[in-house]
Amino acid sequence: MNAKVIDGKALSAEVLAEVTASVSEIQAQGLATPCLAVVLVGEDPASQVYVRNKLRQCEATGIRSVEHRLAADTSEATLLELLAKMNADPAIHGILVQLPLPAQIDEQKVIAAIDPAKDVDGFHPENMGRLLAGDESVLVPCTPLGCLLMLKHTLGDSLKGKHVVVVGRSNIVGKPAALLTLQQHCTVTIVHSRTQDIEAVCRQADILIVAVGRAEMVGADWVKPGAVVLDVGINRVERDGKAKLVGDVDYAAVASIASAITPVPGGVGPMTIACLLRNTLQAYQQQR
Numbered sequence: 001m002n003a004k005v006i007d008g009k010a011l012s013a014e015v016l017a018e019v020t021a022s023v024s025e026i027q028a029q030g031l032a033t034p035c036l037a038v039v040l041v042g043e044d045p046a047s048q049v050y051v052r053n054k055l056r057q058c059e060a061t062g063i064r065s066v067e068h069r070l071a072a073d074t075s076e077a078t079l080l081e082l083l084a085k086m087n088a089d090p091a092i093h094g095i096l097v098q099l100p101l102p103a104q105i106d107e108q109k110v111i112a113a114i115d116p117a118k119d120v121d122g123f124h125p126e127n128m129g130r131l132l133a134g135d136e137s138v139l140v141p142c143t144p145l146g147c148l149l150m151l152k153h154t155l156g157d158s159l160k161g162k163h164v165v166v167v168g169r170s171n172i173v174g175k176p177a178a179l180l181t182l183q184q185h186c187t188v189t190i191v192h193s194r195t196q197d198i199e200a201v202c203r204q205a206d207i208l209i210v211a212v213g214r215a216e217m218v219g220a221d222w223v224k225p226g227a228v229v230l231d232v233g234i235n236r237v238e239r240d241g242k243a244k245l246v247g248d249v250d251y252a253a254v255a256s257i258a259s260a261i262t263p264v265p266g267g268v269g270p271m272t273i274a275c276l277l278r279n280t281l282q283a284y285q286q287q288r
């Protein structure tokens with residue numbers, strides 16, 4: 001078998017087109033323009049690329065964006081002060097603080113300081129709790145939401161009842177991906193670094209969602225023939241003296257036995273950004 005490639009670029013373009021249409025409608029009605037504030041602390045090169053990407057996509061959809069670049073030695077108090085100002089500003093509808101933050105800043109404290117109504121990452125404990133409770137109107141984390149949209153696109157109604165195995169248990173990808181697919185009536189297993197016989201558990205998956213951050217860890221022997229594989233990993237590696245982007249899945253090997261697979265780049269990554277703008281629009285609509 002040779003897997004169908006799930007085209008994250010094409011699907012994200014569809015999501016972005018929907019957002020663009022909604023924004024034009026809002027503007028035609030003479031209402032305020034939705035606005036996303038992005039905060040970047042420090043000069044991590046990968047973070048700079050992501051933030052630039054996010055701001056570029058904002059512009060393309062007509063969503064207004066404001067960017068705050070803070071020095072790497074910014075204090076926690078200064079960042080919290082900025083967030084308080086943005087929480088109180090009715091012209092700002094979404095707030096994203098790019099992670100990771102420098103060591104002197106407590107990430108959990110920062111996330112908890114964002115108004116849950118403006119938390120377009122879906123990382124605030126109130127929003128995590130609402131996701132756990134099955135609240136369908138909550139803002140949910142962008143990467144797992146992108147994964148869910150890809151699964152609905154690939155499988156439609158047959159998603160229901162499928163066995164999803166999520167590899168990785170992070171608060172920002174693994175756990176919410178498990179909850180979102182559970183909400184869609186999937187049977188869900190989470191596996192991680194301490195799981196016994198992890199490959200055998202993964203081989204039972206109809207749908208495998210891999211978010212561990214280890215280059216090409218998942219080989220063909222982890223995958224049941226015909227499974228759908230979503231690769232959340234983005235790892236920079238050197239191959240034959242050249243810098244390359246690879247996922248957590250050995251793409252060539254797994255593509256030969258899966259029924260569908262996401263590529264890296266061009267898979268989950270673009271969907272994450274599209275879902276950020278979708279969440280910004282949702283936050284805007286819920287604040288009106």
Ligand SMILES: Nc1nc(=O)c2c([nH]1)NC[C@@H]1CN(c3ccc(C(=O)N[C@@H](CCC(=O)O)C(=O)O)cc3)C=[N+]21
Pocket residue numbers: 049050053096097098099100121142143234245264265266267268269270272273
């Ligand atoms: N508060 C917060 N929210 C985030 O959503 C968040 C974050 N912090 N910190 C970093 C991670 C990472 N992330 C990505 C988004 C898009 C691509 C993406 O578009 N990737 C392209 C390739 C980009 C490249 O060439 O590096 C692709 O996969 O095709 C990747 C990674 C969001 N993150």
